[in-house]
Amino acid sequence: MDTSALLTQMRRGALEACVLALLEDEARYGFELVQRLGQAPALLTSEGTIYPLLSRLHRERLVETEWRESPAGPPRKYYRLTPRGREALAVFRQQWVEFRDAVDGVLGTSRTGGDTWSATVTPTTESGT
16 A cells, blocks of 8 residues: 555545644744644645645635745745634534544544444444345
8 A cells, every 4th residue: 555645545645734833823834834743744745735735725815915025035824713714623623533533433544543433323224135
């Protein structure tokens, strides 16, 4: 199994929420987001991934932008959450817990150490079997 491709697929599903979370308390510029995400190897990403994502989040009005002078070099475009972005992050957090717990249960990787899948899901059988 190509673990690199697997990690890329898993990262793709969570990256948007991670970016929103990083913007929750302060505005950040794109390269800063790449650096912060890269502090966790599983979230390592590139500018070629972040900037299209930020553009989409802006189109969806989840983030807004402003240009700020940089202490070194040209001005930087900073991104910050809008009220709509905060709502989206809150919804993701709620859904993430349910999703994570369900996947952990199926995989047998529950934090409690038990197999929650068998405890919460009743197998079904087809009629006549």
